[in-house]
Amino acid sequence: GAVVSQHPSRVICKSGTSVKIECRSLDFQATTMFWYRQFPKQSLMLMATSNEGSKATYEQGVEKDKFLINHASLTLSTLTVTSAHPEDSSFYICSATAGPYNEQFFGPGTRLTVL
Amino acid sequence: AQKITQTQPGMFVQEKEAVTLDCTYDTSDQSYGLFWYKQPSSGEMIFLIYQGSYDEQNATEGRYSLNFQKARKSANLVISASQLGDSAMYFCAMREGTRGNQFYFGTGTSLTVIP
Numbered sequence: 001g002a003v004v005s006q007h008p009s010r011v012i013c014k015s016g017t018s019v020k021i022e023c024r025s026l027d028f029q030a031t032t033m034f035w036y037r038q039f040p041k042q043s044l045m046l047m048a049t050s051n052e053g054s055k056a057t058y059e060q061g062v063e064k065d066k067f068l069i070n071h072a073s074l075t076l077s078t079l080t081v082t083s084a085h086p087e088d089s090s091f092y093i094c095s096a097t098a099g100p101y102n103e104q105f106f107g108p109g110t111r112l113t114v115l
Numbered sequence: 116a117q118k119i120t121q122t123q124p125g126m127f128v129q130e131k132e133a134v135t136l137d138c139t140y141d142t143s144d145q146s147y148g149l150f151w152y153k154q155p156s157s158g159e160m161i162f163l164i165y166q167g168s169y170d171e172q173n174a175t176e177g178r179y180s181l182n183f184q185k186a187r188k189s190a191n192l193v194i195s196a197s198q199l200g201d202s203a204m205y206f207c208a209m210r211e212g213t214r215g216n217q218f219y220f221g222t223g224t225s226l227t228v229i230p
Contacts, residue, residue, distance in 0.1 A: 032216055043222045104218055106160035
């Protein structure tokens with residue numbers, strides 16, 4: 001199946017700093033990528049849809065100035081958590097659509113801890 | 116209304132036995148896709164099986180099969196011959212339309228396989 005990588009896998013930062021998370025499609029091109037947030041023992045919450053060459057589409061309640069998304073190429077989307085606060089601590093996971101069923105292939109996720 | 120409902124927060128199964136994880140969905144679209152994903156403790160989301168709304172036969176993929184009952188709007192996952200490595204969270208998801216990108220996820224079921 002299609003492979004999606006995510007970097008870093010784990011990051012710890014101080015409150016007030018910005019953190020960038022990269023999502024790459026390794027063996028296919030992805031015009032659309034998705035960013036999810038997952039709290040412990042809960043389901044995935046779609047944050048935004050990242051579109052190559054255009055602005056991301058954010059879900060209701062997600063601050064676009066807080067969570068900056070850049071999809072500069074067909075294989076790379078980045079999520080930047082700006083001025084991070086402890087409540088931003090979470091598991092962030094990206095995905096891209098590929099395959100015969102148009103299924104979503106997920107990256108391994110990034111665990112963000114804001115101190 | 117919830118698009119995807121998983122009513123079993125936790126399930127236990129004896130090793131080598133079969134287990135059924137429930138999933139019901141809500142859509143007015145005629146064309147849609149149903150997916151099951153496995154999320155082990157490492158956090159990665161692993162695609163397991165797909166069922167299209169027009170597929171007449173239940174999907175099967177190795178030890179995984181999908182019990183698709185369209186009239187009841189249910190898409191239960193059956194895991195046969197459970198293995199210890201099957202212990203994980205399992206998420207049911209739906210995509211409306213044939214090429215729509217957004218996935219709706221259920222709240223998940225935590226499966227524990229008992230030796």
